Amino acid sequence: MYPNRDRFIPQRMNGRTAYGPPVLNFQNRMLVERAVQRLSRLWLSFGQHFAFVRKVFELIFGRLRNWVHIRLGRVPPTVRDLAASIETCNWPTASIRYIACHPTGMxxxxxxxxxxxxxxxxxxxxxQRLTSAKQRHVTCAAFRPWSSSELAVGGAGGICLWKPLPTTMMMPGPAMMKLTWYGYKPKDFIVDLQWLQTGTHLVSATLGNRRIQIWHPELKQLMQELNVPLPGTHCWVMRYQSDMLHLISFLKSDAPILRYRNSLKTWSNQLTKRMPIQTAAWTARGNHLMYVVKGSSKVYGSTSSMVMGPFRHPFMVWSSSEVIDLRSFYCNWQQHEGGLVQSMVMDPLNVYVAFMFKRRPFVLLCLLHIPFNCSLKLKPMQLIRSADGHPEAFPTCITFGFMDRVARHRDRSLVIGWSTGRLQIEELIAQTREEALLFEELEIRHPQQVFEIDLY
Structure with missing residues (x-):
């Protein structure tokens, strides 16, 4: 019955001789019980450690849920994800969610x-009130450069392009607007829009993937989708103030390892090593990028430089450094508390940079300086508060534009939307950094205009 009978002791069972395992004595039984107890303790300890490791992983992945590209890569984004990733402060209930100014007009x-x-x-x-059933969960808008009234509005599922009807363009009064719908994905959100300088193509960024879309308005179709090497956000691409066609050509090129695309991808992966970007802005020539990571008050600046590689092939090398920490800063010889940065916008002339914080009752206007085109420097200039003096008012969105008057030098303005439903316009007279420093020395305040917005 047993192949190795030498290991077993013959035992008498039911009148027959059978071979079975030896009967354990007391000492052997104690050894077996101790081994079983050790195994049970080891199992319990493993269970406790497993529960601890599980809690650690839950904590880590709970933190990673703030990373939009990790959470949204598997499931479609929700409105809650949109509210958490958008730059508008308190987006679900904000009276003014976004402000778009014409790039050349008023x-x-x-x-x-x-x-x-x-x-x-x-x-x-x-x-003019532009409404449609397809225009839902609006997040962004952009004017067509060579048209004063063509407006693209991004939201849930696609883009609404509003154009004036040709039959009403020559008639007095406001023109009748025609809606053209550009559908993308029903369960995704368009979070950023930008026209090319020629106005021939529209570029959009979505929340649920790492791609930007290039639309042809006349053909009414999506021309191409480009992969963005930086995960988590697309604002660093969409805020390119130079002709975005150059940046698109960099993203489209499948170049060797020493080309711009590879260095850009390596640099962008270094940017998001900890957290994705909350807000960003390019300088006018596109050789400097300012950005703030999510959940931070530190402003970083990245600079590109040309380096000669092997075989005398030039390629771009990017380096980042901290510019300023806005958690606590000095402005007009007084210390102020800023906090987490919500949004940042760049002046088209690269004189000012404006910052908006999470539910703080002011907008910080800083002076931008790029000495010898090397590194970025910021100097806090002025705290802009609500003109009506409402104690609980906070800005929801900000942007730069032009004033409502024609002058020899078209004065720029900082447009602020407040949680109280008011629009505040700060006139920026300075055309250069030296003029801005002179106005600060003479303590000249910017002229203000306040408008009550009728939401209904």
Whole structure:
């Protein structure tokens, strides 16, 4: 019955001789019980350690849920994800969600919490109200450069492009607007828009993937999708103030290892080693990038430089350094508490940079300086508070634009949307950094204009 009978002791069972395992004595039994107890303790200890490791992983992955590219890579994004990743402060209930200013004109567009786009040609005249059933969860808007009234509005599922009807363009009064729908994905959100300088193509960025879309408005179709090497956000791409066609060509090129795309990808992966980017802005020539990572008050600046590689082939090398920490800063010889940065916008002339914080009652206006085109420097200049003096008012969105008047030098303005439903316009007279420093020395305040926005 047993192949190795020498290991077993013959035992008498039911009148037959059977071979079985030897009967354990007391000492052997104690050894077996101790071994079983040790195994049980080891198992319990493993279970406790496993529970601890599980809690650690839950904590880590709970932190990683703030990383949009990790959470949204598997499941479609929700409105809660949109509210957590958008730069608008308190986006679900913000009266003014976004402000778009024409790049060369004085037209403005305001996106409200009612998913309505208010189109202004003059702030003293009632606006045109652009509404549609497809225009839901609006997040961004952009004017077509060579048109004063063509407006693209991004939101849930795609883009709404509003154009004036040809039959009403020559008639007095506001023109009738025609809606063209560019559908992308029903369960995704368009979070950023930008026209090329020629106005021939529209570029958009979505929340649920790491791609940017290139649309052809005349053909009414999506021309191409490009992969963005930086995960988590696309604002560093969309805020390219130079002709974005150059940046698109970098993203499209499948170049060897020594080309720009590879160095850009390596640098972008270094940027998001800890957290994705919350807000970013390029300088006018596109050789400097300022950015703030999520959940941080530190502003970083990245600079590119040309390096000669092997075989005398030039390629771009990027380096990043901290510019300023806005958790606590000095402005007008007084210390102020800033906190976590919510949004940042760059002046088209690269004179000012404006910062908006999470539910703080002011906007910080800083002076930008790039000495010898090497590194970025910021100097806090002025704290801009609500003109009506409301104690609980906080800015929801900010942008730069032009004033509502024609002058020899078209003065720029900082446009601020407040949680109280008011639009505040700060006139920026300085055209250079030296003029801005002179105005600060003479303590000249910027002229203000405040407008009450009718949401209904």
């Amino acid at each position: 037209e403005r567009a305001l996106l409200t919490s009612m998913d309505v786009a208010l189109l202004y040609s003059d702030m003293r005249v009632p606006p």
